[in-house]
Amino acid sequence: MTNTSAEAFAPATMANLGVGFDVLGLAFHEPGDVVRAELTDEPGVTIADIEGDGGQLTRDPEKNTAGIAAASTLKRLGVNQGVRLTIRKNLPLASGLGSSSASAVAAAVAVNALFGDTLSMKELLDPSLDGEAAVSGRHADNVAPCLFGGITLVTGVDANEIKMLPIPPSLHLALITPNVAVQTAVARAVLPQSIPLKTMVLQTAYMARLIDAIYRGDLSEMARAMEGDQVIEPARAHLMPLLYEMRQIAKSNGAFGLVISGAGPTLCAICNDEKIAQRVAQAMQAGYDAAGIESATRCTGISTSGAHVLRVN
Amino acid sequence: MTNTSAEAFAPATMANLGVGFDVLGLAFHEPGDVVRAELTDEPGVTIADIEGDGGQLTRDPEKNTAGIAAASTLKRLGVNQGVRLTIRKNLPLASGLGSSSASAVAAAVAVNALFGDTLSMKELLDPSLDGEAAVSGRHADNVAPCLFGGITLVTGVDANEIKMLPIPPSLHLALITPNVAVQTAVARAVLPQSIPLKTMVLQTAYMARLIDAIYRGDLSEMARAMEGDQVIEPARAHLMPLLYEMRQIAKSNGAFGLVISGAGPTLCAICNDEKIAQRVAQAMQAGYDAAGIESATRCTGISTSGAHVLRVN
Numbered sequence: 224m225t226n227t228s229a230e231a232f233a234p235a236t237m238a239n240l241g242v243g244f245d246v247l248g249l250a251f252h253e254p255g256d257v258v259r260a261e262l263t264d265e266p267g268v269t270i271a272d273i274e275g276d277g278g279q280l281t282r283d284p285e286k287n288t289a290g291i292a293a294a295s296t297l298k299r300l301g302v303n304q305g306v307r308l309t310i311r312k313n314l315p316l317a318s319g320l321g322s323s324s325a326s327a328v329a330a331a332v333a334v335n336a337l338f339g340d341t342l343s344m345k346e347l348l349d350p351s352l353d354g355e356a357a358v359s360g361r362h363a364d365n366v367a368p369c370l371f372g373g374i375t376l377v378t379g380v381d382a383n384e385i386k387m388l389p390i391p392p393s394l395h396l397a398l399i400t401p402n403v404a405v406q407t408a409v410a411r412a413v414l415p416q417s418i419p420l421k422t423m424v425l426q427t428a429y430m431a432r433l434i435d436a437i438y439r440g441d442l443s444e445m446a447r448a449m450e451g452d453q454v455i456e457p458a459r460a461h462l463m464p465l466l467y468e469m470r471q472i473a474k475s476n477g478a479f480g481l482v483i484s485g486a487g488p489t490l491c492a493i494c495n496d497e498k499i500a501q502r503v504a505q506a507m508q509a510g511y512d513a514a515g516i517e518s519a520t521r522c523t524g525i526s527t528s529g530a531h532v533l534r535v536n
Numbered sequence: 537m538t539n540t541s542a543e544a545f546a547p548a549t550m551a552n553l554g555v556g557f558d559v560l561g562l563a564f565h566e567p568g569d570v571v572r573a574e575l576t577d578e579p580g581v582t583i584a585d586i587e588g589d590g591g592q593l594t595r596d597p598e599k600n601t602a603g604i605a606a607a608s609t610l611k612r613l614g615v616n617q618g619v620r621l622t623i624r625k626n627l628p629l630a631s632g633l634g635s636s637s638a639s640a641v642a643a644a645v646a647v648n649a650l651f652g653d654t655l656s657m658k659e660l661l662d663p664s665l666d667g668e669a670a671v672s673g674r675h676a677d678n679v680a681p682c683l684f685g686g687i688t689l690v691t692g693v694d695a696n697e698i699k700m701l702p703i704p705p706s707l708h709l710a711l712i713t714p715n716v717a718v719q720t721a722v723a724r725a726v727l728p729q730s731i732p733l734k735t736m737v738l739q740t741a742y743m744a745r746l747i748d749a750i751y752r753g754d755l756s757e758m759a760r761a762m763e764g765d766q767v768i769e770p771a772r773a774h775l776m777p778l779l780y781e782m783r784q785i786a787k788s789n790g791a792f793g794l795v796i797s798g799a800g801p802t803l804c805a806i807c808n809d810e811k812i813a814q815r816v817a818q819a820m821q822a823g824y825d826a827a828g829i830e831s832a833t834r835c836t837g838i839s840t841s842g843a844h845v846l847r848v849n
Contacts, residue, residue, distance in 0.1 A: 427743040434747035
């Protein structure tokens with residue numbers, strides 16, 4: 224069953240969760256990218272329009288993350304028709320919110336819906352990774368939570384290497400994105416190449432505490448464990464304006480803790496209440512305002528379902 | 537309320553659980569050391585006898601792990617009387633089964649029972665660590681499971697830095713101790729001083745998988761994650777005779793996996809059934825026999841309660 228158009232939503236995601244570098248990720252309830260796929264008779268993928276990217280993203284379907292994911296989905300579906308994509312970016316680029324993953328996943332889900340939803344979400348992992356790989360490397364720490372929702376433990380790029388962790392009830396997040404770009408490649412380049420054994424032991428200990436806290440729904444311990452990272456944050460801190468000041472502000476306004484979202488510069492504060500999250504976001508923004516740094520805030524929760532189809536015609 | 541004698545049992549323990557180096561530990565149901573404390577009018581600690589150590593352990597109460605733990609417990613109790621200890625070693629020394637912890641913990645529990653059990657198990661952590669410190673350094677990865685039982689996540693030496701993890705039902709363990717001694721100091725000396733970042737990420741990923749598997753009661757995944765250790769086992773493998781052969785034998789007889797217990801040389805196979813554990817133990821022993829290496833086996837489960845008082849008079 225083939226339709227004429229389909230639209231899908233894919234959420235923003237946070238990789239790393241502090242100490243869970245390259246292993247853990249979670250999906251936010253919002254914001255997210257929306258991709259519309261329209262049926263065309265000509266095989267292949269074209270990009271009709273991209274909204275909200277300020278003209279920064281390539282319209283070349285062979286280079287655009289959504290375009291590549293769409294082409295890979297078409298190939299896996301084995302159809303001869305083509306699609307024309309319209310991409311609505313609601314995520315800021317290079318901000319640590321999984322922007323490229325969201326576009327890739329939304330495109331894969333939309334194209335699959337267009338052709339009758341014959342592939343499972345698990346089967347969309349590969350095409351989504353194809354899109355992500357064009358921009359950020361073939362890694363599932365954003366793609367997996369974006370597709371499946373929730374909090375994910377990612378130990379590889381196969382669907383059976385992705386595990387869903389429980390979602391602590393009452394988890395609310397305050398996000399703030401200062402108006403500075405952090406390229407993932409730069410954020411990778413500043414990392415140390417080797418780690419003292421003692422530090423590795425601490426890192427594994429905090430990781431164990433984090434998974435334990437997630438299972439017990441203990442937000443306070445969860446935030447403490449996330450912040451336990453001894454390796455990644457210290458190396459990247461200088462790329463994030465006012466990181467430690469923001470942590471201080473977040474905590475003094477009721478947050479349990481604060482970590483860098485993905486490779487930054489978005490910061491994510493862990494809260495247990497919507498009102499507290501709003502207060503924390505406002506206070507952080509006031510801090511950036513005082514320093515003359517523009518910023519955008521968002522308070523949200525965890526997406527339990529991940530990417531999904533919005534409509535099919 | 538003071539008694540005339542008290543006897544306590546403290547179980548063998550396994551530190552590390554593979555990838556959980558210096559962080560995780562568990563208590564076996566058996567074997568364990570038994571310490572009897574008798575009231576004396578003279579303050580201080582004397583050691584009446586040690587059975588089962590082949591004369592290897594010091595009888596000097598100020599150097600013996602049980603003697604030190606007993607003295608520290610007396611001090612914390614604030615009593616002026618003394619104790620005479622009789623130590624029955626049922627654990628082989630320097631075998632990776634937490635022998636020094638078991639003697640220290642049994643002594644602390646026995647002395648506390650002698651004087652009316654006024655200290656809590658948590659309060660016995662410090663005196664037990666004092667005893668352990670004399671032999672193995674002040675670290676709770678064996679002492680904590682020995683005192684409290686179960687599977688412990690140890691991130692420090694304070695009671696509030698020790699967390700109890702759930703115990704997967706149907707966990708059965710096959711232990712085999714080849715007749716070679718591995719000194720903890722030697723096993724520490726062979727470890728690398730620094731680790732590549734990539735390896736650290738793998739190590740934290742396996743740790744996350746292990747805690748997740750423990751919570752889900754997934755023994756197969758638990759064993760796989762334990763074996764994921766990229767750092768400690770490769771460095772120590774040469775100290776453990778036939779390590780990889782034993783893993784192969786264990787798995788081909790139905791075990792999910794095998795790791796070094798503590799600093800070795802005891803090896804521990806993860807099974808889900810008592811009969812399988814027995815078959816695995818026999819097969820491993822036959823393997824050592826064929827290589828002309830003496831060994832001792834034991835099949836056991838997890839101690840849920842840890843150290844405990846056997847009798848008070």
